[in-house]
Amino acid sequence: MTYSKQLSYAGRLQVINAVLFSIHSFWGAVFILPQSILKEVDQICRAYLWGSSAENKKVALVAWDTVCFPKRQGGLNIKGCINWNKASVGHLLWQIIVNKEALWVKWVHGIYMKTDSIWNHKPPTDSSWYWRKITALREEMQSWEDYLHMRESVDDTECCLCAEKVMETTVHLFEKCKWISTV
Known part of the structure; x- marks a missing residue:
């Protein structure tokens, strides 16, 4: 059992911003990453936010593009990998x-x-x-x-x-x- 099952959506959002996205930010600042890699990282972040795993698929509650909007526009202020x-x-x-x-x-x-x-x-x-x-x-x-x-x-x-x-x-x-x- 992983700790992510015990986290709320807000907790998962913090993990995405603090850990998963930071890894991308580091490598993205040094290299131009191919689109396929960026899409895969976005997919991992998306699955993690909604609690999906290889064994347990879950449906996203909100479109990823909407989640990436700034908070004042109704999103969660996640910077999508492609835009980043x-x-x-x-x-x-x-x-x-x-x-x-x-x-x-x-x-x-x-x-x-x-x-x-x-x-x-x-x-x-x-x-x-x-x-x-x-x-x-x-x-x-x-x-x-x-x-x-x-x-x-x-x-x-x-x-x-x-x-x-x-x-x-x-x-x-x-x-x-x-x-x-x-x-």
């Missing part, structure tokens, strides 16, 4: 922009970017999987900002990470967001 991984890659982008003296950033500039800025750089087709993943997120982030500049209707303009009522721009994300600076 995007934030970790965003942190790597931020380091490339801001931390020019780090050895790995100098290496990236010397090997891949040469004289380009990160926003104008086109990754070569023979570049590493890791570099292609970083630049793919950069392009996704640029499209988010472009969407805002097209004056499209955006219902929720507050930063989903730090909950400040500011426009979510790359400047806010990489330079001013309090939550990102703590990562």
Whole structure:
């Protein structure tokens, strides 16, 4: 009999945030994890929260996407692995922009970017999987900002990470967001 059977949902939530998700956070800060790994970690956390095991399958009471919402939106404030991984890659982008003296950033500039800025750089087709993943997120982030500049209707303009009522721009994300600076 494991101790998790004796924990309430709140207790399991604490274990997920303090232990299971911390393991992912550690490795996710160092490596870009493949989608299959991220989905499996989310699946383990989901099963643990609802009390499922290999022998005893239980039905989820609430959709995992809803559980991952912030508390003010009705969720449990669990950071899903896929979104957390995007934030970790965003942190790597931020380091490339801001931390020019780090050895790995100098290496990236010397090997891949040469004289380009990160926003104008086109990754070569023979570049590493890791570099292609970083630049793919950069392009996704640029499209988010472009969407805002097209004056499209955006219902929720507050930063989903730090909950400040500011426009979510790359400047806010990489330079001013309090939550990102703590990562």
